[in-house]
Amino acid sequence: MQYRGVLRKMKTENNEEVDYFLEFENDIVHINQLLDRELAIYFVEYQCLNCGKNKKIFRQGFCYDCFQEIPSAGDWIMRPELSKAHLGEEDRDLDYEKKVQLKPHIVYLANSSNVKVGVTRKSQIPTRWIDQGAHKAIVILETPNRYLAGITEVALKKHVADKTNWRTMLKNEIEDKNLAEERDKLKEFIPDETKEFYLKDAQEFSMNFPVIEYPKKLKSLNLEKDNSFKGKLKGIKGQYLIFENDVVFNVRNSEGYVVDFEIVS
Structure with missing residues (x-):
């Protein structure tokens, strides 16, 4: 076929x-x-x-x-901290950017090759983690827009990785970690602007791959x-x-x- x-x-x-x-x-x-x-x-x-x-x-x-032209490929896609829709400022198409950026976003920890921090729209959970090949993931905080999630990620990636090693992920050479404990270690590094969004009771998600x-x-x-x-x-x-x-x-x-x-x- x-x-x-x-x-x-x-x-x-x-x-x-x-x-x-x-x-x-x-x-x-x-x-x-x-x-x-x-x-x-x-x-x-x-x-x-x-x-x-x-x-x-x-x-x-x-x-x-x-x-180079379409709004869904703007720099803020890969770098959420560059989002400006909350200020009413356009990058390529303000209407599109408002629809995407002004939605609840999640800052999370995922373990796919190592523990890493990331950002995604709340509606993309758990799809984002599956796409990264993560066996486990946990929410750190939920923000009302992409910018606040982005500046939190920038602050936290000084203390934890923000990239997946795709080779290690595919070989399944993963060290199991207690993500709740890893999340709690990072709490002190959350920016003042987003401390109120911290979710201390969030539970781990698990994914099993075929x-x-x-x-x-x-x-x-x-x-x-x-x-x-x-x-x-x-x-x-x-x-x-x-x-x-x-x-x-x-x-x-x-x-x-x-x-x-x-x-x-």
Whole structure:
């Protein structure tokens, strides 16, 4: 069976194990059902997720021109502390920025390769943690807008990591930590502006990933360099497909690629 469509990050549901779905234009593929089966992926062309043109993808599934112009690719996406909608100041499109920035946001700790601090919209919990491949996560505080969450993250990342080591995450070489204890250690470093939003009673979330076999020496599949690939699926974690022989494929980094996705056997 073969499907053709543009790649977007996999949709997820946090059940007993995380369920993963690839959504194409007319089909939805439940990836968990393909574990231990041979799959093939063929690169066809590019399709920018904004303009839809066959232009080389620059970042986040967008061509260069769109990435430089559209509001959903503004600098405040990666750096929440740059948010200005609460001041009524526009970056690229104030209406869009108000819709996103002026919503409840969470500052959290997640353990995927190490304990790290991060920011996401409240509505993205637990999706954000699943996408990072986190086994456990806990909320530190909930703010009414993105800016306040951003300045809190800036303060806390002086004392805890703010990046995931994707190699360690995929190898599952994770040191288990009591996230409630780690959160409480950081309380004194929360900025005065956001101390009132601290959630001392928040409980840990847990995520279990569908993996038969973790890789040992990672080999990243790059569809720009290798236009086709065939291999047996051994697991799914974060936004990665894990194949036999230590090959891993980052679906999210390949957003905007049109592919033929084939279930070989």
